[in-house]
Amino acid sequence: MTIRVLIIDDSATMRAILISRLATEPDITVVGAAGNAAEGRAMIKELNPDVVTLDIEMPGMNGLDFLEKIMTLRPTPVIIVSGATQQGNEMTARALALGAVDCYSKSDRAGGLPLDDNGKLASLVRHAARMGFSGGLPQPTVTAHRAADTVPFDVRAIAIGSSTGGVEALQILLQDFPRDCPPTLIVQHVNARFAPAIAQTLDRVCPAKVVMADTDVQLQRGTVYFAPGGDRHLIVRGNSPAFTKLRQGDPVSGHVPSVDVLFQSMAEAFADRAVGILLTGMGSDGANGLLAMAERGAFTIAQDEASCAVFGMPRAAIALGAARLVAPIEQITRHAFSKAA
Secondary structure (H helix, E strand, O other), rough: OOEEEEEOOOOOHHHHHHHHHHHHHOOOOEEEEEEEEEEHHHHHHHHHEEEEEEOOOOOOHHHHHHHHHHHOOOOOOOEEEEOOOOHHHHHHHHHHHHHEEEEEEEEHHHOOOOOOOHHHHHHHHHHHHHHOOOOOOOOOOOOOOOOOOOOOHHHHEEEEEEEHHHHHHHHHHHOOOOOOOOOEEEEEEOOHHHHHHHHHHHHHHOOOOOEEEEEEOOOOOEEEEEEEOOEEEEOOOOOOOOOEEEEEEEOOOEEOOHHHHHHHHHHHHHHHHEEEEEOOOOOOOOHHHHHHHHHOOOOEEOOOOOOOOOOOHHHHHHOOOOOEEEEOHHHHHHHHHHOOO
């Protein structure tokens, strides 16, 4: 099956580069290239593409408004294409929260625009086309926090893993966290460039404080630690007190940072005084780690299929018997804190 892609970018040069990066892929065809929102809207209706790449920083167009219309009127997997500006990073984080599948950087690490990106864009396109897109998750209500300010909790720490659709899911999950929640660590698969902006997005909806994880930081109640991405795994070491660690290493379950690595460290550090939560995402990262936590007595939760953007990671964990509870995203926080209270 050929994956049909529509490119929307105001720069003719960038459109040509993106087309070039996909041109040699036998299973991908670029069916159109639009230079603005109006052209893009018309082409989506006419061509019904499988995947859309959208420049989030096009002059004269609010890319976030356009993305929201796509998600509402004609749900289509969208890959956000962003430059290296801080505004672009922040807009990309918000786009992921609105339902974009993934993000793609225009330039390489050196700031260049090579015609060949070693297949990265093609891989994201295949990823997006396979996800069984259903229009995204329910949007979080960011103005109402239903959790109490203080919840009795006998668990030492919480670990959360997520991938595709995870920024939306994390917003829904964290909006109900108590302000004095146990220290919580998150691994979300995302380009490291966008991690700080995503952490800021989550901090705006979470009653507890969301910060970027650093190495050798003592875990504190009321704080959520977001993995910075890049080439380091996020783990926890020690027990009383416990500390975050950022450890360089090879990909585990295909990822750095890896949810499996975080969950394994949680099992070792906290055993039955931990909660592990595995959310939406493609692949199986986190399944073995969640099983390790369950085998040490931790309370383990997987997001259910109906509320997932992609059911891959939770499905793998459920198949292993790693999840003690399977629940819709909007109920997971309540179950986690009720169980531990």
